[in-house]
Amino acid sequence: MRKYSKGGSQIMTTVMDKQQVLLSVLKKYDSLAVAFSGGADSSFLLAAAHQALEENVMAVTAVSPIHSRREKQAAISFVKRLGVRHILIKTDEMNMPEFIANTKDRCYVCKKLMFREIAKAADAANISHIAHGANLDDLNDFRPGFKAAKEMGVFAPLIDAGLSKADIRRLSQEMKLPSWNRPDMACLATRIPYNTPISSERLHIIEDAEEYLLSLGISTCRVRHHGDIARIEVSPAEFDVIIRNRGQVIENLKKIGFLHIALDLAGYMQGSMNL
Numbered sequence: 001m002r003k004y005s006k007g008g009s010q011i012m013t014t015v016m017d018k019q020q021v022l023l024s025v026l027k028k029y030d031s032l033a034v035a036f037s038g039g040a041d042s043s044f045l046l047a048a049a050h051q052a053l054e055e056n057v058m059a060v061t062a063v064s065p066i067h068s069r070r071e072k073q074a075a076i077s078f079v080k081r082l083g084v085r086h087i088l089i090k091t092d093e094m095n096m097p098e099f100i101a102n103t104k105d106r107c108y109v110c111k112k113l114m115f116r117e118i119a120k121a122a123d124a125a126n127i128s129h130i131a132h133g134a135n136l137d138d139l140n141d142f143r144p145g146f147k148a149a150k151e152m153g154v155f156a157p158l159i160d161a162g163l164s165k166a167d168i169r170r171l172s173q174e175m176k177l178p179s180w181n182r183p184d185m186a187c188l189a190t191r192i193p194y195n196t197p198i199s200s201e202r203l204h205i206i207e208d209a210e211e212y213l214l215s216l217g218i219s220t221c222r223v224r225h226h227g228d229i230a231r232i233e234v235s236p237a238e239f240d241v242i243i244r245n246r247g248q249v250i251e252n253l254k255k256i257g258f259l260h261i262a263l264d265l266a267g268y269m270q271g272s273m274n275l
Helices: 015-027 040-056 069-082 106-124 136-139 145-151 165-174 199-215 236-244 246-257
Strands: 002-006 009-013 032-035 055-062 087-091 129-131 221-226 229-234 260-263
Touching: 002 069, 009 260, 015 040, 015 069, 015 165, 032 106, 040 055, 040 069, 040 165, 055 069, 055 106, 069 087, 069 106, 069 199, 106 129, 136 165, 165 229, 199 229, 229 236, 236 246, 246 260
Parallel strands: 032 055, 032 129, 055 087, 229 260
Antiparallel strands: 002 009, 221 229
16 A cells, blocks of 8 residues: 555555546546557556547557567457557667667667657547556656657556556456566667667577577576677576576577576666666
8 A cells, every 4th residue: 555645634545546546547538549568567557548448549569679579479469358459560760870879868769769650650540648558666767768758748647546566466467467467578678788789680689598598487587688698687586497407598598699608696687787
């Protein structure tokens, strides 16, 4: 539970109360396009928007080399199950020098492009508003994309309703959404250190390496690309999976394109490249 102050008094707001606030917020929009990645947050937002607005909601998913094939398929499957209009848009960040340069503004550049393309799709479909799945916890992280959302007039209903990641997972589970326990997602470019140029080759190597590790049964992983070195991040609870399959991991990641394979003893940490 989270305490909110109202009129000088303290009231307790439950997760279910927050859900009702979210539905009230969403009902204020006559129509809505949801920037939909297929992750837990945007999936919950899309399901709630569908509940509030019915046929007046549309999912829009960006397709590009920075997003994995697994992520794209998860998005398509979820929307098909939900029965919502779904548009796939191709974004062209790989032809933008300011994105490829991979400075700390990379996310801003990418999100600005994505929201611009979503706005075009929304206009073509006579959709009046755009929302993304940022949650309350995201306010404590380094998120240059928030600036792009603000500049493009993109709403964040989950934040408006005071919903944290834990709230979203709990409500998603109660709604029986298959995304309720989906691991946190981030574009493949986040695996490349800042100021190291982003290339299609590096993105493909990262995706193939992570797909292999996931095939071993690992729930969440990141393969950080440090030139010839693959720095593997997994939960410490899953270190044993890597160790048991050590020989195969080395062999397969070398085939994919790395020369040296390292397991990060600190374990998986979201946003570790921002440190």
